[in-house]
Structure formats: C-alpha cells, structure tokens
Amino acid sequence: MADKKAKAPKGALKKVFVYVRRYIPLIVISVITAAATVGLTLYVPILAGNAIDLIVGEGNVDLAGIGDILLKIAVVVGITAVVQWIMNTVNNRITYHVVRDVRNEAFRKLERLPLSYLDVHPVGETVNRIIADADQFADGLLMGFTQLFTGVVTILATLIFMLLISWKITLAVVVLTPLSLFIARFIAKKTYDMFRLQSETRGEQTAFIDEMIGGQKIVQAFGREEETLKKFDEINDRLFKCSLRATFFSSITNPSTRFVNNVVYAAVALTGALTCVATVGAAVPFTVGQLSVFLSYANQYTKPFNEISGVITELQNALACASRLFQLIEEEPQTPEKENAVVLCDPKGSVSLENVYFSYVPEKKLIEDLDLKVSPGQRVAIVGPTGCGKTTVINLLMRFYDVNSGAVKVEDIDIRDMTRSSLRKNYGMVLQETWLRAGTVRENIAMGKPDATDEEIIAAAKASHAHGFIKRLPQGYDTVIGEDGGSLSQGQKQLLCIARVMLCLPPMLILDEATSSIDTRTEIKIQQAFARLMEGRTSFIVAHRLSTIREADVILVMKEGHIIEQGDHESLLAKGGFYATLYNSQFAE
Numbered sequence: 001m002a003d004k005k006a007k008a009p010k011g012a013l014k015k016v017f018v019y020v021r022r023y024i025p026l027i028v029i030s031v032i033t034a035a036a037t038v039g040l041t042l043y044v045p046i047l048a049g050n051a052i053d054l055i056v057g058e059g060n061v062d063l064a065g066i067g068d069i070l071l072k073i074a075v076v077v078g079i080t081a082v083v084q085w086i087m088n089t090v091n092n093r094i095t096y097h098v099v100r101d102v103r104n105e106a107f108r109k110l111e112r113l114p115l116s117y118l119d120v121h122p123v124g125e126t127v128n129r130i131i132a133d134a135d136q137f138a139d140g141l142l143m144g145f146t147q148l149f150t151g152v153v154t155i156l157a158t159l160i161f162m163l164l165i166s167w168k169i170t171l172a173v174v175v176l177t178p179l180s181l182f183i184a185r186f187i188a189k190k191t192y193d194m195f196r197l198q199s200e201t202r203g204e205q206t207a208f209i210d211e212m213i214g215g216q217k218i219v220q221a222f223g224r225e226e227e228t229l230k231k232f233d234e235i236n237d238r239l240f241k242c243s244l245r246a247t248f249f250s251s252i253t254n255p256s257t258r259f260v261n262n263v264v265y266a267a268v269a270l271t272g273a274l275t276c277v278a279t280v281g282a283a284v285p286f287t288v289g290q291l292s293v294f295l296s297y298a299n300q301y302t303k304p305f306n307e308i309s310g311v312i313t314e315l316q317n318a319l320a321c322a323s324r325l326f327q328l329i330e331e332e333p334q335t336p337e338k339e340n341a342v343v344l345c346d347p348k349g350s351v352s353l354e355n356v357y358f359s360y361v362p363e364k365k366l367i368e369d370l371d372l373k374v375s376p377g378q379r380v381a382i383v384g385p386t387g388c389g390k391t392t393v394i395n396l397l398m399r400f401y402d403v404n405s406g407a408v409k410v411e412d413i414d415i416r417d418m419t420r421s422s423l424r425k426n427y428g429m430v431l432q433e434t435w436l437r438a439g440t441v442r443e444n445i446a447m448g449k450p451d452a453t454d455e456e457i458i459a460a461a462k463a464s465h466a467h468g469f470i471k472r473l474p475q476g477y478d479t480v481i482g483e484d485g486g487s488l489s490q491g492q493k494q495l496l497c498i499a500r501v502m503l504c505l506p507p508m509l510i511l512d513e514a515t516s517s518i519d520t521r522t523e524i525k526i527q528q529a530f531a532r533l534m535e536g537r538t539s540f541i542v543a544h545r546l547s548t549i550r551e552a553d554v555i556l557v558m559k560e561g562h563i564i565e566q567g568d569h570e571s572l573l574a575k576g577g578f579y580a581t582l583y584n585s586q587f588a589e
Contacts, residue, residue, distance in 0.1 A: 012323040016141070019098045026094050033087035034149040038157050040080040045296035047073050091145040099138040102322075105329050106130050112333040115400045116360070124207030129328050132206070133199060133321035140318020147311050151304030158301040165294055166286065169271045173298055176264045177305065183256045187249055194246035196320035201239045203324070208235055246317070253312075261302035268298040335402060337419055344422040347411050347507050349376035349538030351397065356406035358396060367392060367561040370406070374554075379534055381541045381549035383582065384558035390542045393558075394510055397540065399423060410508075428506035432513035434493040436485040441470055442477040444496055448504040460503035463529050465522050466495035491519065498526060502533065509534060512542040546583045555579065 473479040557565035
C-alpha cells in the first residue's frame with residue numbers, strides 16, 4: 001500500500017502533463033517572460049550597488065551618476081512590471097484552460113459511465129470531484145506556473161551572477177542551500193497522503209450533506225435528526241483532524257526552509273565582510289557596493305527555495321485532488337453499441353430471457369439460470385419478497401445493466417445487438433420513484449413526445465386522472481415546477497409520470513409499484529385506465545400489493561433470484577405454495 005501511494009503523485013503528475021502539453025506555445029511565452037522578469041529584477045541590485053559605490057568616501061558623491069542610475073532603475077522597474085503582467089496573464093490562461101479541459105473530460109465521462117458506477121458512488125462525492133477538487137487543482141497548478149518557473153530561473157540566474165562576483169562566497173551559499181531542499185522533500189512526502197485523505201473525507205461530507213438535504217422529509221418523518229447530526233459530527237471531526245494534520249505539516253515547510261535561508265544569508269554577510277576588510281588596498285578590491293549586491297543576490301537566491309517548498313506543498317494537495325479527478329476520467333465507460341447495432345422499430349412485444357445469470361457484485365449471487373418467455377400482449381406480474389430480484393429483472397430488460405451470461409431478447413434479437421435509445425423508446429416506465437425536471441407541467445408530461453399537441457397532453461392527463469389537480473395549479477399546465485416536482489405531493493408526481501406514459505402509448509410497459517403513492521379511490525380508476533392501456537401491449541408489473549395483479553396473464557413468483565412459481569392468480573392460490581402464503585398474509589383477518 002505504501003509503495004502504491006508513493007507512486008501516486010508521479011502518476012498524477014504525468015497525467016497533468018498530458019493536458020499541459022497542449023499549451024506548449026503559451027508555456028514557452030511564460031518561460032521567456034519569467035526569464036526576462038528575473039533578468040530585469042537581478043539587474044536592479046547591480047545598479048543599486050553602483051550607486052552605493054558612487055557615494056562611498058568623503059567628498060566622493062557623484063550626483064550626476066546617481067541620477068542616471070535612478071533613471072535606469074525606474075525604466076527597468078517599469079519594463080519588469082509590464083513583463084510580469086504578461087507572464088501572469090499567460091499563466092492564468094494556461095491554468096484555467098487545463099482545468100477546463102479536465103472538467104470537460106470528467107463531465108463527458110460522467111455522461112458515458114454505466115449505471116453501476118452511479119449506483120456505487122454517491123452524487124455528492126462525484127459533484128465534489130468535478131467542482132471542489134478541480135478548484136483545488138487549479139489553485140495548485142496556478143501557483144506552480146506562477147512561482148515554480150520564476151523560482152527555478154531565479155536560482156540559476158543568481159548563481160551565475162554570484163559566481164561572476166566571488167566564487168568563494170558563492171561556494172558557501174551552494175554548500176548550505178541543499179539543507180532547504182532536504183527539509184522540503186521530507187515534508188512533501190508526508191503531506192500528499194494527508195491531503196488525499198482530506199480530499200476524500202471532504203467528498204464524503206459533501207455526499208452526506210447532499211443526501212440529507214434531498215431526504216430531509218424522510219429524516220424528519222422517522223425522527224432521525226439526532227442520528228444524522230451525530231453522523232455529520234463524526235465525518236466533520238475526521239475532516240477537521242486530517243485537515244489540521246495536512247495544514248500543520250504543510251505550514252512548517254516555509255519556516256523550516258526560511259531558517260536555513262537566514263543561516264545562508266548570515267554566512268554570506270560574514271564571509272563578505274571579511275573579504276571586504278581583507279581586500280582593502282588591493283588592486284581589485286571587494287567593494288561595499290559589491291557586498292550589497294551579493295547580499296541582495298543571496299537573498300534572492302534563497303527566497304525561491306521558500307516559494308518552491310510552498311509550491312511543492314500546494315502541488316501535493318493539487319495532485320491529490322487531480323488524482324481523484326483522473327480516477328473518474330479513467331473509469332470504464334458504458335459498453336459501446338456495436339457498429340451495426342439494430343434499430344428496434346414497431347416491435348410486437350415478444351420478450352425472452354434465456355439462461356440469464358447476473359449479480360451486482362461477483363461475490364454475491366443474485367439471478368441464476370433465469371428463463372422467461374413473454375408473448376406479445378401478455379401481462380406479466382413479478383412478485384416476491386424484498387431483494388429477490390424483481391427490480392433487477394426490470395434493469396436487465398431496459399439494459400441499465402448487461403447480463404453476466406445468457407441473453408435478454410426482444411423480437412428474438414439480443415438487446416446488446418440493438419441501440420439503447422431505440423430499445424428504451426419502445427418501453428414506457430412508471431416507477432415508485434418519480435422523476436420530473438424543472439419546467440412547466442406541460443413540458444414534463446410531453447417529455448417523451450415533445451411534438452405532442454395540447455389536446456393530446458390534456459387527453460393523457462385526463463386518462464391518468466391528473467387533469468383535475470393540474471387545473472387547480474396557479475397557471476394550470478403552464479405552472480413551473482422545480483427539480484423533482486418541487487412542492488407537488490408524491491401522488492401528484494406519480495400521476496404526472498403516468499400521464500407521460502399515457503401520452504406516448506409505447507408497445508411495451510413496465511409498471512413498478514406505479515400507484516403506490518395514490519389514494520385508493522384514484523388508484524381504482526387508474527387501474528381501469530391501465531387495463532385499457534395494456535390491451536395488446538406486453539406489460540411487466542412489479543407489485544407488493546398483490547390485489548393489483550389478480551388480472552395478470554402470468555404471475556412470476558421470485559425468491560433469491562429464481563422463479564419458484566409461475567401461473568395465473570387462481571392456479572397459484574390453488575397450489576397453496578409461496579404465492580398463496582404471500583397473498584393470504586396480506587388479506588388474512
């Protein structure tokens with residue numbers, strides 16, 4: 001595990017480079033402007049040193065020479081400001097273009113991920129990766145471009161300038177400086193894992209908050225407020241601890257390297273002062289101006305080590321966040337459709353499952369050797385205890401999941417050989433969990449048939465018994481509802497989903513507890529409407545209330561992924577088996 005974690009930053013850095021290299025022209029400009037900024041900055045101490053030499057000694061002040069030098073300093077400072085502005089603009093452009101590319105690719109991958117990924121990973125965690133982790137990555141990358149390039153160039157340039165002035169004093173600087181790098185490297189190794197843990201815990205917290213806000217009514221209904229707060233406090237406490245440790249280790253980098261740099265500065269000052277004294281009267285003396293220039297260079301030489309150590313620490317955080325983004329980008333996408341995939345047109349409704357094996361996780365078996373043949377127009381009810389595989393069968397029919405082995409066929413064609421869109425267009429689904437989007441009531445009903453006329457929409461609403469409550473809304477069919485139905489009741493949301501199916505009239509239907517949130521009186525009317533709708537259409541009905549599936553042509557009784565009984569209502573009751581036990585348990589006195 002330790003080796004794997006040690007390699008993680010290198011892997012993430014290599015992937016970042018793939019995105020960065022797209023902007024090599026801008027990077028070249030950034031390097032050139034960084035070099036120009038450093039060169040101009042280092043020229044200023046030389047001018048200042050010359051000015052100092054012009055005022056050293058009694059009656060040896062050259063005011064005219066000092067004036068020229070001050071003018072040169074003003075020009076150099078002005079040019080430096082312009083070049084630095086160009087460099088910062090280019091660095092910002094590179095950084096946010098790279099982050100934009102990574103975010104776009106992550107979002108595109110999100111659109112192509114299979115349902116199995118979305119089932120396992122909480123929505124909040126995925127959102128946190130694309131938003132918060134990308135922002136942290138951008139901050140680290142920007143700091144890297146802004147300070148890393150400039151720091152490296154500054155170190156190299158000042159080293160050359162110092163060698164030209166005095167190689168002996170430069171040697172003292174070079175010998176002491178590596179201590180700063182060793183300290184920064186030691187701390188950087190410690191911080192990566194901590195920042196990664198911080199990022200993962202922050203994602204867990206975001207996912208928990210998202211889940212609790214979405215299920216606030218359920219939390220309150222079951223009185224789970226205290227337990228929820230305790231769970232949040234526990235996650236928040238873990239985030240506090242790992243954030244504190246990450247921040248502590250990253251924050252000691254700068255003081256530690258600064259201490260070493262101050263030692264270097266003191267060594268230069270002492271060595272330079274002794275050199276000045278020793279060369280008084282020599283043919284080529286080491287002047288006070290040269291000492292001031294050297295001290296300035298020594299300070300500028302050691303300063304980038306502080307900045308680079310801070311950049312390295314921030315890059316550890318950025319790479320930890322980037323690796324989470326790249327994990328999302330590198331997830332296996334949904335199995336692509338075949339090049340010659342069949343477009344399903346006007347199916348009669350013949351459906352079959354042949355020797356189907358399926359499990360969500362390999363170690364936990366669910367459906368094994370399932371065989372089922374449904375004739376066109378047949379009404380098939382699927383019943384059984386919770387977790388027996390009823391909804392899983394629906395997921396396989398719609399190809400939300402692919403079977404592990406065996407085949408699901410429509411019109412004797414394996415659904416893996418046809419396009420997903422054409423398969424799903426021929427199914428109409430009404431589930432216990434409703435799905436509505438932000439928009440008008442009219443737009444939500446017409447979601448599956450955007451070109452529907454107002455008359456068709458109203459007829460579908462009347463057929464689903466939704467017309468009455470829609471007319472009581474402030475703007476009727478033009479009333480805007482929020483995401484997931486806004487303030488509508490669960491029953492009203494379900495009626496809109498039923499109206500949507502009534503409008504499209506697909507050749508095959510899937511009804512999974514379609515009337516679970518509707519009052520009994522309305523349910524009876526909708527059952528009658530469904531009975532008319534299902535005439536001539538292949539229908540799959542999943543129900544816990546067995547009274548709703550008495551009229552089904554075939555009832556499949558499932559248990560632990562197997563069909564253990566099959567037949568109509570009367571024959572299954574006469575058997576006195578598992579179905580009869582389930583039915584009698586619901587209607588016993």
